[in-house]
Amino acid sequence: MLTVIGLEKRYDSATALENVSFELSPGELAILVGRSGAGKTTLLRCLNGLERPSTGTIRLGDEPPEPTDIALVFQEGALLDSKSALENVLDGGLGRESVWREVFGWHAPAEKRAAVERLHAVGLAGDADRRVGDLSGGERQRVGIARAVHQEPQVILADEPVASLDPATARNVLDQLAALVRREQVVGLVSLHQPRLAQEVADRYLALESGRLTLDAPAAEVDPEQIAEVYDG
Amino acid sequence: MGESGSDGRSESAVDPVDRKPGSGLRSDADAAREEAITVDGEFDRIQRRWRRRLLGRVAVVVSLLAVVLATARWMGFDLAYLYAHRDNLRDVLVEEMLAPAQLWAQLQGDAPTLVPATLETLAIAGVGTAIGLPFAVCFGLLAASNVTPRVVHAPVRLFLGGVRAVPSMVYALLFVILAGLGPVAGALAIAMGTIGDLGRLFADEMEEIDATPVEAVASSGGGLVATTAAARVPQVATAYVAWVLFYLEINARKSAVLGIVGAGGIGYPLIMAFNARNYTRVMAAIVAILVLVVSVELVANRVRDALDADRRSTQ
Numbered sequence: 001m002l003t004v005i006g007l008e009k010r011y012d013s014a015t016a017l018e019n020v021s022f023e024l025s026p027g028e029l030a031i032l033v034g035r036s037g038a039g040k041t042t043l044l045r046c047l048n049g050l051e052r053p054s055t056g057t058i059r060l061g062d063e064p065p066e067p068t069d070i071a072l073v074f075q076e077g078a079l080l081d082s083k084s085a086l087e088n089v090l091d092g093g094l095g096r097e098s099v100w101r102e103v104f105g106w107h108a109p110a111e112k113r114a115a116v117e118r119l120h121a122v123g124l125a126g127d128a129d130r131r132v133g134d135l136s137g138g139e140r141q142r143v144g145i146a147r148a149v150h151q152e153p154q155v156i157l158a159d160e161p162v163a164s165l166d167p168a169t170a171r172n173v174l175d176q177l178a179a180l181v182r183r184e185q186v187v188g189l190v191s192l193h194q195p196r197l198a199q200e201v202a203d204r205y206l207a208l209e210s211g212r213l214t215l216d217a218p219a220a221e222v223d224p225e226q227i228a229e230v231y232d233g
Numbered sequence: 234m235g236e237s238g239s240d241g242r243s244e245s246a247v248d249p250v251d252r253k254p255g256s257g258l259r260s261d262a263d264a265a266r267e268e269a270i271t272v273d274g275e276f277d278r279i280q281r282r283w284r285r286r287l288l289g290r291v292a293v294v295v296s297l298l299a300v301v302l303a304t305a306r307w308m309g310f311d312l313a314y315l316y317a318h319r320d321n322l323r324d325v326l327v328e329e330m331l332a333p334a335q336l337w338a339q340l341q342g343d344a345p346t347l348v349p350a351t352l353e354t355l356a357i358a359g360v361g362t363a364i365g366l367p368f369a370v371c372f373g374l375l376a377a378s379n380v381t382p383r384v385v386h387a388p389v390r391l392f393l394g395g396v397r398a399v400p401s402m403v404y405a406l407l408f409v410i411l412a413g414l415g416p417v418a419g420a421l422a423i424a425m426g427t428i429g430d431l432g433r434l435f436a437d438e439m440e441e442i443d444a445t446p447v448e449a450v451a452s453s454g455g456g457l458v459a460t461t462a463a464a465r466v467p468q469v470a471t472a473y474v475a476w477v478l479f480y481l482e483i484n485a486r487k488s489a490v491l492g493i494v495g496a497g498g499i500g501y502p503l504i505m506a507f508n509a510r511n512y513t514r515v516m517a518a519i520v521a522i523l524v525l526v527v528s529v530e531l532v533a534n535r536v537r538d539a540l541d542a543d544r545r546s547t548q
Binding site for chain 2: 086106109112113116117120125126128129
């Protein structure tokens with residue numbers, strides 16, 4: 001269970017997040033909607049620990065989360081183009097493996113096997129050796145997901161993971177994310193700009209407007225009109 | 234693999250995971266390929282490949298080490314000899330070069346020659362960089378493969394390589410024939426070095442730029458010069474300024490030794506002191522060089538910081 005209580009983030013004079021509180025359960029994929037500048041990225045970065053919230057509490061179960069507990073899938077993958085798909089996925093395990101293994105590129109066989117498995121799980125069988133720079137947008141994003149899974153987190157966050165993909169590929173990437181959240185029984189929180197895509201995978205909706213949480217409800221109880229309104233204002 | 238091909242495959246690849254029926258994009262060949270690759274099979278293949286690669290790397294490192302050791306031996310590198318003669322260097326260092334009172338007296342006595350010589354060195358570096366810079370910019374742009382066609386950039390690159398192949402000392406000797414003994418020959422030598430080195434660095438930097446904004450400007454109808462001014466130069470301007478300042482530092486250091494061949498600056502008193510085996514005087518000249526180089530570096534850093542601050546405030 002991921003619990004967020006009274007989260008606030010202020011930059012100098014601007015307030016990016018204001019008193020945001022919610023709870024998410026394992027195996028549940030929550031879709032975070034909101035217009036550009038509503039605070040979605042800030043919320044995800046605060047949860048991930050890339051930014052420090054000004055006030056508020058984040059708990060995983062009863063404890064504050066460790067850095068390795070929460071994985072973030074970035075907008076365009078944020079992968080290293082010159083490395084192979086496998087090496088990028090192995091980077092997800094940096095929190096576990098000793099530093100010298102990364103320095104010399106000498107990963108433990110068990111780690112490598114696990115990383116190959118993660119690639120197979122996102123449908124990239126046989127692509128472990130390929131340079132990430134040579135992959136298509138959809139494939140890259142799935143390498144990003146595999147890297148997040150390889151972190152063995154309890155929470156997977158994704159910041160507009162399909163923003164630059166065509167509808168069919170976007171659907172495919174989201175399906176992968178949804179499948180893995182359910183299979184691994186982790187908490188999933190994904191920000192999206194496409195309400196129709198969201199409807200196909202969402203278990204729960206969170207909506208942000210100007211840094212405030214204006215909707216927090218199971219997908220079954222949410223009228224699609226409500227989501228459309230978030231974007232239309 | 235093309236965009237459409239890979240996306241077709243990625244569509245088919247979803248099936249094993251979420252068991253969604255009816256993925257019409259899946260071809261039989263793709264399906265067969267997917268099923269043929271097992272996790273164990275791929276892992277074994279990668280393990281074998283990584284082991285081969287590791288062996289290859291170890292072999293390269295070992296042979297490089299062997300080559301270096303063999304070459305050092307061939308040169309006559311002999312640690313025992315160096316160790317046996319360690320006292321020679323120690324005596325010179327401790328008794329003549331690094332004796333504070335002696336050095337201070339020498340500095341005061343030599344100030345009338347050292348100060349003008351240091352200023353002359355600075356002038357050689359500054360004027361030489363200034364003369365070389367416009368040529369470096371022109372040749373740098375011409376040598377970039379994303380600015381000019383191959384018939385232009387290939388020969389210009391070759392020319393820059395040739396210019397770079399000649400050491401500054403040799404240029405200085407040549408320009409002494411043209412300009413006579415003195416700092417003019419030094420400044421010309423520094424200019425040549427600047428053209429060769431900075432031209433190459435400018436070209437390399439230019440080749441790293443993002444092509445998209447260039448295409449955007451070109452699609453609005455701009456020619457080569459217009460697109461270069463509007464979309465290429467703005468992408469490299471900051472880096473170019475940083476390189477120029479860095480080169481000013483390097484040139485200050487280079488100018489300090491050109492006097493050895495009569496091309497002006499502090500190198501002349503330095504070599505005279507060496508020839509006279511007056512190591513305290515040598516050290517005094519080294520101190521002057523140190524002050525010069527560090528001052529240039531400090532000023533260059535200040536300029537860089539000021540430019541950074543300026544850029545940030547206008548953004």
